[in-house]
Amino acid sequence: MSYFRLFATFLRVGVLNELQYRANFFVQLWDSFLQVLGGLVGLSIIFAQTGNLNGWSRPELMIVMGVHVLVGGVIKLAIQPNMERIIQDVEQGTLDYALTKPEDSQLIVSVRETRIWMMTDVLVGAGVIIWAVVELREVIGWLDALAFASALFLGALMIYSVWLMLTSIAFWAVRVFNILEIFQGVYQTGRWPVGIYPEAMRIGLTFLVPIAFAVTTPAEALTGRLNPTSLLAAAGMAAGLLVAARIVWTVALRRYSGASA
Amino acid sequence: MTRYAGVYWAQFKAQLISNMQYRVALLLWLLTMAVEPVIYLVVWQIVATQQGGSVAGYTAGDFAAYYIVWTLVRQMNIALTPYEFEERILRGTLSPMLLRPMHLYHLDLAGFFSFKAVTLFLWIPIGVGLTLAFRPDLHPTGWQAAAFAVAIVTGFIMRFTLVWALGLATFWIVKVSALFEVYFGLELFLSGRLVPIVLLPLWMQQASRWFPFQWSFGFPIELLLGKLTVEQTLIGFGAQAVWFVIGALLIAILWREGLKRYGAVGA
Numbered sequence: 045m046s047y048f049r050l051f052a053t054f055l056r057v058g059v060l061n062e063l064q065y066r067a068n069f070f071v072q073l074w075d076s077f078l079q080v081l082g083g084l085v086g087l088s089i090i091f092a093q094t095g096n097l098n099g100w101s102r103p104e105l106m107i108v109m110g111v112h113v114l115v116g117g118v119i120k121l122a123i124q125p126n127m128e129r130i131i132q133d134v135e136q137g138t139l140d141y142a143l144t145k146p147e148d149s150q151l152i153v154s155v156r157e158t159r160i161w162m163m164t165d166v167l168v169g170a171g172v173i174i175w176a177v178v179e180l181r182e183v184i185g186w187l188d189a190l191a192f193a194s195a196l197f198l199g200a201l202m203i204y205s206v207w208l209m210l211t212s213i214a215f216w217a218v219r220v221f222n223i224l225e226i227f228q229g230v231y232q233t234g235r236w237p238v239g240i241y242p243e244a245m246r247i248g249l250t251f252l253v254p255i256a257f258a259v260t261t262p263a264e265a266l267t268g269r270l271n272p273t274s275l276l277a278a279a280g281m282a283a284g285l286l287v288a289a290r291i292v293w294t295v296a297l298r299r300y301s302g303a304s305a
Numbered sequence: 306m307t308r309y310a311g312v313y314w315a316q317f318k319a320q321l322i323s324n325m326q327y328r329v330a331l332l333l334w335l336l337t338m339a340v341e342p343v344i345y346l347v348v349w350q351i352v353a354t355q356q357g358g359s360v361a362g363y364t365a366g367d368f369a370a371y372y373i374v375w376t377l378v379r380q381m382n383i384a385l386t387p388y389e390f391e392e393r394i395l396r397g398t399l400s401p402m403l404l405r406p407m408h409l410y411h412l413d414l415a416g417f418f419s420f421k422a423v424t425l426f427l428w429i430p431i432g433v434g435l436t437l438a439f440r441p442d443l444h445p446t447g448w449q450a451a452a453f454a455v456a457i458v459t460g461f462i463m464r465f466t467l468v469w470a471l472g473l474a475t476f477w478i479v480k481v482s483a484l485f486e487v488y489f490g491l492e493l494f495l496s497g498r499l500v501p502i503v504l505l506p507l508w509m510q511q512a513s514r515w516f517p518f519q520w521s522f523g524f525p526i527e528l529l530l531g532k533l534t535v536e537q538t539l540i541g542f543g544a545q546a547v548w549f550v551i552g553a554l555l556i557a558i559l560w561r562e563g564l565k566r567y568g569a570v571g572a
Contacts, residue, residue, distance in 0.1 A: 078490065089500055093360050094352045222330045229337030233344055241347055242438070 050147060051155045058158040065161075072161040076113070076168040083109045083235070098240045100267075103179040105236070108263040110172030112234045115199060115258050117165025119231075123204050125157035127211040127224060134214045139300060150293045154208070177266060184266060191265040191275060198275075198282040199258030205285035206253055208293060215296040227253070234259035257281060312407055316415035317422075324423045332427050339376050339431050345499065346372035346439060361503050366442025367530065371501055373435045374443070374526045379498070380424045381457040382521055384465040385413050387472030387485050394475050394567060403564075410469055410556060417465065445529050452538055453529040456545070460521030463545045466552035467517055473556065476563030491516065497523020517548035 133139035238256040264270040393399040496518030
């Protein structure tokens, strides 16, 4: 229970901090809006030429786009700020401040930062999903909604684990400012259902950088394409990645000597 | 003229070593930049196959060729980010640069030539890999290949000049990111970067003629793909020249006016 209280405390401080810069909310909202606008223009260019993409209709692809933006928002809101801070702390030796606190170090470095205004991506993404679901005129049952929520949650856990492992490379290589940009580049593939990519890419996007589970799977849940085994596979994958991230973090910490050591 | 050549060569050599320092990071960065066109490529190949082989005159092999050449042209297009002027002007690092006996534009451009040399070299394995993976349909004639080689260099110089001029807006505007985002946003759609220009809705195609974007991006790609007549190629080079002159004029005016303001802030 103390985990949630810790997160709540950090969140409160973060929010109080960011509420000072209320204008940033509107800047971020404009950014999210532009991103979705660009995506919609792209979709309409494609759908001027064809009626579906690999069996996915236009509203269904909008759902994929919405999930992509939403999950992207969660990453920018809760995951990316913490990872950037870890890299910075390792470079400058200020990670000590996190390590000397009386709580698990991985927990602290994972929840202490939030960029609350990035929630605009989450809101806009959710808006796009809702709009697309209405356009589809499909009835989303209880089970589908639950599958969607679980898929999102598991996907977020997997993304977090992969980011933590990527960030931990900073303990060895130190100058890894590019690493997070690399993820951004690869994340763009999630804009489309992962099934369209050639085999090799699909495998990489499922097992290496689990974008398939983070974006395509939730979208499949909402468009009636999901089978229960995929969800179970997602759960297994999430558990495996969390364990792997924990191990990598613990091993990486041993390499850290700090500012004064 | 020889003075310029000498400075360019000296700057080239100096920056070359600096640019070669983080080779691995650079290579990784180039690899991630290759992800974007692969996504477009895959999507459009599917559309082409679904529509019976081709879309607007582009077959699956054509799309592969388009987006692979795209990676090369994208490299060549990279210019000095206009955000660089934010640091130079607001932090005052511009001041020592003004003491050099040559216009900063030349020093920046010369430095970028060496950056191009490095990225071109690192692009080769990426280009080969993509070709093997996606089997493009590419058969340029001799003059098309030669014209392409020239077009990407002249296109780069044109874009570099225009974006450098854009950066000078920082002398006057504080929230320049708003202006830059609009510029690059328009460029993404109207240059041939997102999709070949012929696939854009008609109104967007017409709009793109008013902007310089396609002349450094879509134009060289279409040239190498053999989609342009000699007349269209010459028009393309002409357009590059016109926009280059516009950029140069903008720099001449904005630089002089901007420096007056810069001095006034007590730097």
